[in-house]
Amino acid sequence: MRHKAICLLLIPLLLATACSRFTFVRSKMERKDGEQRSQDYSVKDSPEVKRRQSVQMMLARSVQRLQAGDLETAEKEAHAALKLAPDSADAVTMLAVVADRRGQAEVAGQHYRRAAELSPRQGSAQNNYGTWLCANGFAAESLVWFDRAIQAPGYGTPEVAQANAGNCALAVGQLERAEGDLRKALSRDPANTTALGAMAELEFRRQQYLAARAFVERRLAAGPASVAVLKLASQIEERLGDKAAASRYVQRIRAEFPDARDVTTGGNAGP
Numbered sequence: 001m002r003h004k005a006i007c008l009l010l011i012p013l014l015l016a017t018a019c020s021r022f023t024f025v026r027s028k029m030e031r032k033d034g035e036q037r038s039q040d041y042s043v044k045d046s047p048e049v050k051r052r053q054s055v056q057m058m059l060a061r062s063v064q065r066l067q068a069g070d071l072e073t074a075e076k077e078a079h080a081a082l083k084l085a086p087d088s089a090d091a092v093t094m095l096a097v098v099a100d101r102r103g104q105a106e107v108a109g110q111h112y113r114r115a116a117e118l119s120p121r122q123g124s125a126q127n128n129y130g131t132w133l134c135a136n137g138f139a140a141e142s143l144v145w146f147d148r149a150i151q152a153p154g155y156g157t158p159e160v161a162q163a164n165a166g167n168c169a170l171a172v173g174q175l176e177r178a179e180g181d182l183r184k185a186l187s188r189d190p191a192n193t194t195a196l197g198a199m200a201e202l203e204f205r206r207q208q209y210l211a212a213r214a215f216v217e218r219r220l221a222a223g224p225a226s227v228a229v230l231k232l233a234s235q236i237e238e239r240l241g242d243k244a245a246a247s248r249y250v251q252r253i254r255a256e257f258p259d260a261r262d263v264t265t266g267g268n269a270g271p
Contacts, residue, residue: 123155
């Protein structure tokens with residue numbers, strides 16, 4: 001069973017109002033009765049600053065509407081931002097997220113790739129496209145993009161891309177690469193749920209069941225459970241001979257995920 005949780009940093013938008021670069025227009029000095037009057041200044045934003053601020057506001061509204069479930073308006077605002085700033089990776093990312101929400105995987109992938117190409121030095125954009133690739137059956141190809149994310153200068157959360165890379169390397173059987181990436185991710189973020197779940201599965205594949213148990217327990221303590229993680233925990237306990245513990249995990253699946261199908265100790269869990 002492959003651990004499917006992949007952490008996705010969707011939109012690292014800088015939505016705060018941009019600091020203005022002002023254009024100072026000096027008025028003519030006037031003299032009256034031989035005395036020089038104080039100088040008057042008018043302060044105006046330059047057209048470029050106004051354009052950037054408009055783009056940021058459109059993106060902010062797009063995010064807000066996305067969060068409210070209004071995909072149509074979110075898409076409209078993203079398109080408007082893109083019209084003003086055709087090279088805006090953030091606007092393209094918003095279109096990708098909207099397409100993802102609509103179940104349009106191929107369209108979303110095209111947008112994620114475009115955003116990554118527009119901002120080759122933005123780690124989050126590279127991670128986003130890598131995540132899409134891994135989730136859509138291109139795990140091997142995703143590793144290139146995760147590497148770009150990890151190496152991107154100024155990327156504040158390389159552990160996210162490292163966890164994703166390890167998870168996807170595991171999916172294609174690159175166990176050594178998977179372990180290296182996952183341990184690096186955990187050294188930065190010991191509670192990274194993606195890395196913990198993938199390490200539990202890695203140790204399970206290696207038949208290191210005690211180590212697998214330790215990782216799956218850490219994973220369950222770090223974040224909400226999933227059917228996949230609980231199923232893996234049950235399988236680990238089966239291999240360790242603790243049928244009661246294995247059964248308890250199956251009961252959790254039935255209680256917490258009543259729509260899961262074919263849940264049996266040591267068997268398959270779905271969907």
